[in-house]
Amino acid sequence: MPTVPQGGKVLVSGANGYVAMWTAKILLERGYRVRGTVRSAEKGRFMTDYLTNLGYGETFEFVVIEDIIEDGVFDEVVKDVAAIEHMASPAYFNSSDPQEILGPAIQGTVGMLKSAVKNVPRVKRIVITSSTAAIMTPNLSDQRVFSEKDWNEDSPKEVEQLGSKASGTTIYRASRSLAERAAWEFYNQHKSQVSWNLTVINPSFVFGSPIHDVSSPKSLNSSLQTWYDLVVSESPKDKETLGQSAGWVDVRDTALAHVLALEKEAAGGERILITSGVHFWQEWINVANSLTPNPLPSHKFVVGYPEILQEKAILATYDKSKEERILGIKFKTMEETAKDTLEDFARRGW
Numbered sequence: 001m002p003t004v005p006q007g008g009k010v011l012v013s014g015a016n017g018y019v020a021m022w023t024a025k026i027l028l029e030r031g032y033r034v035r036g037t038v039r040s041a042e043k044g045r046f047m048t049d050y051l052t053n054l055g056y057g058e059t060f061e062f063v064v065i066e067d068i069i070e071d072g073v074f075d076e077v078v079k080d081v082a083a084i085e086h087m088a089s090p091a092y093f094n095s096s097d098p099q100e101i102l103g104p105a106i107q108g109t110v111g112m113l114k115s116a117v118k119n120v121p122r123v124k125r126i127v128i129t130s131s132t133a134a135i136m137t138p139n140l141s142d143q144r145v146f147s148e149k150d151w152n153e154d155s156p157k158e159v160e161q162l163g164s165k166a167s168g169t170t171i172y173r174a175s176r177s178l179a180e181r182a183a184w185e186f187y188n189q190h191k192s193q194v195s196w197n198l199t200v201i202n203p204s205f206v207f208g209s210p211i212h213d214v215s216s217p218k219s220l221n222s223s224l225q226t227w228y229d230l231v232v233s234e235s236p237k238d239k240e241t242l243g244q245s246a247g248w249v250d251v252r253d254t255a256l257a258h259v260l261a262l263e264k265e266a267a268g269g270e271r272i273l274i275t276s277g278v279h280f281w282q283e284w285i286n287v288a289n290s291l292t293p294n295p296l297p298s299h300k301f302v303v304g305y306p307e308i309l310q311e312k313a314i315l316a317t318y319d320k321s322k323e324e325r326i327l328g329i330k331f332k333t334m335e336e337t338a339k340d341t342l343e344d345f346a347r348r349g350w
């Protein structure tokens with residue numbers, strides 16, 4: 001299966017999002033042309049202004065698509081593209097209505113693939129953004145190593161049982177698992193009819209400097225707002241929260257993974273887990289306090305509970321061997337991500 005040639009046009013759905021905008025930027029830097037879908041002209045203009053200032057005004061264009069679950073909504077925008085990065089999907093944890101998340105996640109993903117089936121001659125590869133939320137089983141009691149062979153089956157079951165009483169985090173996890181399963185099912189049913197193959201990228205929690213349109217910490221995307229609240233905000237932190245562990249990855253590495261998934265022939269047909277490692281929230285506080293000079297001089301970081309690192313065990317870890325074999329990313333360290341993010345916040349006057 002041929003990889004996508006540089007200079008080809010790549011469709012990035014939800015292009016003004018946190019990871020997606022970084023992906024569009026890296027694609028442009030590597031010589032691709034980019035067509036982004038956004039939900040409003042205002043969001044598209046922000047992207048155009050930003051990318052024009054970087055010299056990419058002639059190789060970026062946007063199309064407004066207000067509702068990604070509308071039938072056939074992607075039919076026209078896929079017609080002359082060589083590849084698709086489908087990144088438009090709800091990514092927040094405070095919904096009380098499962099369909100508010102599940103509908104766009106599942107129908108938007110399958111709708112994109114349906115449109116690509118109609119555009120058989122041109123599209124060579126489709127990359128879909130999923131998550132380790134589709135892999136990892138939550139609420140573990142014993143240590144476990146997760147890989148691309150694993151699926152989160154618990155969260156969809158919990159949402160089915162509890163409906164709107166399920167937590168927002170559970171609904172989000174279920175949406176990732178169900179949308180990705182729907183994508184693979186659709187692809188396997190149609191792969192004999194098409195010229196493209198499918199790659200799914202499964203990042204863990206994504207942190208790092210934003211380049212999308214954010215005006216204040218409260219307008220940050222969910223994962224980075226959580227990072228801000230627990231690491232930067234001077235509000236009191238409880239020990240239980242700072243003792244929670246999870247996988248993490250820098251937004252720039254996540255975006256690079258999406259681009260490499262177009263370029264690496266071996267990525268075709270693969271599900272690829274992307275993570276820098278596993279963290280306790282306390283570790284980020286320790287790192288922030290260790291940086292000299294302070295990259296965010298307006299803030300004095302809390303000390304938290306350093307003893308957590310001796311008291312707690314990490315239950316969930318990840319097998320990164322497939323990513324190392326196919327993509328080979330040199331991931332950012334916690335120190336790099338924290339320093340760059342805090343310096344960005346300082347430039348914004350936060």
